[in-house]
Amino acid sequence: MSNEDKSEAELDEMDDSKIFPQRLMEVLGDENNVEAICWLPHGRAFMIRSRSLFSERVMPRFFPRKAKYSSFTRKLNR
Numbered sequence: 001m002s003n004e005d006k007s008e009a010e011l012d013e014m015d016d017s018k019i020f021p022q023r024l025m026e027v028l029g030d031e032n033n034v035e036a037i038c039w040l041p042h043g044r045a046f047m048i049r050s051r052s053l054f055s056e057r058v059m060p061r062f063f064p065r066k067a068k069y070s071s072f073t074r075k076l077n078r
Contacts, residue, residue: 020075027062 018026027033028046036053039046048054051069059067 023062027058033058 027037028039033054034049036050036058037046037048055067055069059069059072063072
Protein backbone atom coordinates (compact mmCIF):
# COMPACT_ATOMS: atom_id res chain seq x y z
CA MET A 1 0.00 0.00 0.00
CA SER A 2 1.44 3.35 -0.98
CA ASN A 3 1.27 6.46 1.18
CA GLU A 4 -1.26 7.87 -1.27
CA ASP A 5 -3.64 4.99 -0.48
CA LYS A 6 -3.42 5.41 3.28
CA SER A 7 -6.01 7.46 5.09
CA GLU A 8 -4.95 10.52 7.06
CA ALA A 9 -5.67 8.64 10.31
CA GLU A 10 -3.37 5.79 9.29
CA LEU A 11 -0.60 8.23 8.47
CA ASP A 12 -1.07 9.90 11.86
CA GLU A 13 -0.81 6.50 13.54
CA MET A 14 2.52 5.92 11.83
CA ASP A 15 3.92 9.38 12.68
CA ASP A 16 7.20 8.64 14.48
CA SER A 17 7.36 12.13 15.95
CA LYS A 18 4.57 11.35 18.42
CA ILE A 19 5.73 10.49 21.88
CA PHE A 20 4.42 7.55 23.90
CA PRO A 21 1.77 9.44 25.94
CA GLN A 22 0.32 10.95 22.74
CA ARG A 23 0.07 7.55 21.10
CA LEU A 24 -1.46 6.05 24.23
CA MET A 25 -4.14 8.77 24.30
CA GLU A 26 -4.91 8.05 20.63
CA VAL A 27 -5.27 4.34 21.42
CA LEU A 28 -7.61 5.06 24.33
CA GLY A 29 -9.61 7.57 22.28
CA ASP A 30 -10.24 5.14 19.42
CA GLU A 31 -13.53 3.33 20.01
CA ASN A 32 -12.35 0.50 17.75
CA ASN A 33 -9.98 -0.58 20.53
CA VAL A 34 -12.45 -0.99 23.43
CA GLU A 35 -12.34 -4.79 23.31
CA ALA A 36 -8.60 -4.61 23.94
CA ILE A 37 -8.06 -1.48 26.05
CA CYS A 38 -10.39 1.04 27.67
CA TRP A 39 -10.74 3.72 30.31
CA LEU A 40 -12.13 2.64 33.68
CA PRO A 41 -15.50 4.22 34.55
CA HIS A 42 -13.97 6.90 36.81
CA GLY A 43 -11.70 8.00 33.93
CA ARG A 44 -8.50 8.17 35.97
CA ALA A 45 -7.01 4.87 34.82
CA PHE A 46 -7.27 2.39 31.99
CA MET A 47 -7.11 -1.37 31.70
CA ILE A 48 -6.01 -3.78 29.04
CA ARG A 49 -9.01 -6.04 28.66
CA SER A 50 -7.36 -8.51 26.30
CA ARG A 51 -3.60 -8.76 26.15
CA SER A 52 -3.76 -10.88 22.99
CA LEU A 53 -6.06 -8.45 21.12
CA PHE A 54 -4.00 -5.52 22.30
CA SER A 55 -0.74 -7.15 21.16
CA GLU A 56 -2.07 -8.44 17.84
CA ARG A 57 -4.33 -5.60 16.67
CA VAL A 58 -3.64 -2.38 18.54
CA MET A 59 0.11 -2.33 19.07
CA PRO A 60 1.11 -2.87 15.42
CA ARG A 61 -1.13 0.06 14.38
CA PHE A 62 -0.10 2.58 17.02
CA PHE A 63 3.36 1.40 18.08
CA PRO A 64 4.77 -0.10 14.86
CA ARG A 65 8.45 -0.10 15.82
CA LYS A 66 7.95 -1.17 19.41
CA ALA A 67 5.29 -3.83 18.94
CA LYS A 68 6.20 -5.92 21.99
CA TYR A 69 3.93 -6.00 25.00
CA SER A 70 6.93 -5.98 27.37
CA SER A 71 8.20 -2.77 25.72
CA PHE A 72 4.78 -1.19 26.14
CA THR A 73 4.60 -2.02 29.85
CA ARG A 74 8.17 -0.83 30.37
CA LYS A 75 7.24 2.56 28.92
CA LEU A 76 4.20 2.75 31.20
CA ASN A 77 6.41 2.28 34.24
CA ARG A 78 8.84 5.08 33.39
